[in-house]
Amino acid sequence: MSDCYGAIGYPLGHTVSPAFQQAAFDELGIDATYMAIETPTSDLSRRMSEVRNGRWAGLNVTIPHKSAIPRFLDGTAETAAAAGAVNTIYWRNGRLLGENTDVPAIGTVLENAEVKKGIRALVVGAGGAARAALLSLTARSDDVVIANRTRSNAEATINAVTPEQEIEILDLNSPSIGKVATECELIVNTTSVGMSGGPAPDESPLPTSALRLGQVVFDVVYRPEVTPLLAQAAEAGCRTIGGLEMLVIQGALSFELWTGKPAPLDTMMRAARTALATDSG
Numbered sequence: 001m002s003d004c005y006g007a008i009g010y011p012l013g014h015t016v017s018p019a020f021q022q023a024a025f026d027e028l029g030i031d032a033t034y035m036a037i038e039t040p041t042s043d044l045s046r047r048m049s050e051v052r053n054g055r056w057a058g059l060n061v062t063i064p065h066k067s068a069i070p071r072f073l074d075g076t077a078e079t080a081a082a083a084g085a086v087n088t089i090y091w092r093n094g095r096l097l098g099e100n101t102d103v104p105a106i107g108t109v110l111e112n113a114e115v116k117k118g119i120r121a122l123v124v125g126a127g128g129a130a131r132a133a134l135l136s137l138t139a140r141s142d143d144v145v146i147a148n149r150t151r152s153n154a155e156a157t158i159n160a161v162t163p164e165q166e167i168e169i170l171d172l173n174s175p176s177i178g179k180v181a182t183e184c185e186l187i188v189n190t191t192s193v194g195m196s197g198g199p200a201p202d203e204s205p206l207p208t209s210a211l212r213l214g215q216v217v218f219d220v221v222y223r224p225e226v227t228p229l230l231a232q233a234a235e236a237g238c239r240t241i242g243g244l245e246m247l248v249i250q251g252a253l254s255f256e257l258w259t260g261k262p263a264p265l266d267t268m269m270r271a272a273r274t275a276l277a278t279d280s281g
């Protein structure tokens with residue numbers, strides 16, 4: 001019987017993970033299926049019992065379950081423990097474990113784009129993706145500033161993942177956001193502003209005054225591939241990086257945890273692009 005994998009979250013209507021994970025299993029000739037498994041919070045406990053009972057060989061976890069998952073596991077890997085969030089569930093020697101592959105995915109995206117380390121960086125947002133960005137950027141020795149709409153959420157995020165670091169917090173709507181942002185060489189948007197189907201699909205989280213020639217602007221939002229922020233950044237002469245590469249890399253790292261085999265990244269990226277284009281068209 002083929003092994004079953006999937007992504008749990010709610011709602012899941014927009015996920016492209018099944019397209020690129022299935023393409024990876026097929027490419028390597030692994031008899032497995034990967035599906036979207038809509039799981040409202042009220043069903044999470046039952047879903048995790050199914051994992052224990054062998055129904056699922058491995059899972060990806062997305063909004064809103066990433067921080068609720070550790071209590072269902074036998075342990076969490078170091079990165080997931082530091083992030084307080086799990087996006088990958090896998091078995092190892094009979095133990096059910098959790099990892100967070102968003103953190104290394106961000107590092108890899110920045111490395112692939114040859115973004116210098118130890119630079120001043122602005123993280124916009126303070127949710128789950130911001131936690132991964134904070135961990136990833138501080139591991140690169142970047143000097144991080146965080147800007148969020150709700151200050152208390154930014155404080156909670158810093159206390160949870162980088163309590164020992166001095167990280168400046170800025171109100172996203174503060175008049176000084178433009179000045180502070182232009183002093184940064186890297187901007188990482190982790191808010192859902194600009195995401196299709198999100199709270200503000202046609203907006204950018206930053207004013208034009210925040211962007212300048214030569215900055216690197218990385219938007220973790222991947223739908224659409226060119227978000228309002230990325231369009232605005234390109235116009236200002238910034239180097240832009242979209243969220244799809246991160247999505248595929250975090251999924252590829254999950255695939256490797258499940259199968260122990262190198263993930264076919266090019267195939268996964270092609271499948272993700274096709275799924276996104278088909279779905280948005």
Ligand code: NAP
Nearest residue numbers: 125126127128129149150153191192195199220243246247
């Ligand atoms: P989350 O935990 O719900 O956090 C949402 C963030 O967006 C918070 O900082 C929130 O600010 C901010 N926000 C929401 N609406 C806003 C608005 N109208 N104006 C200003 N700020 C607003 O979500 P998440 O899990 O971090 O995900 C955020 C985005 O990242 C989503 O689009 C998701 O698809 C994307 N993502 C991409 C990848 C990838 O692999 N490319 C991985 C993870 C996530 P407050 O604190 O003020 O509410």
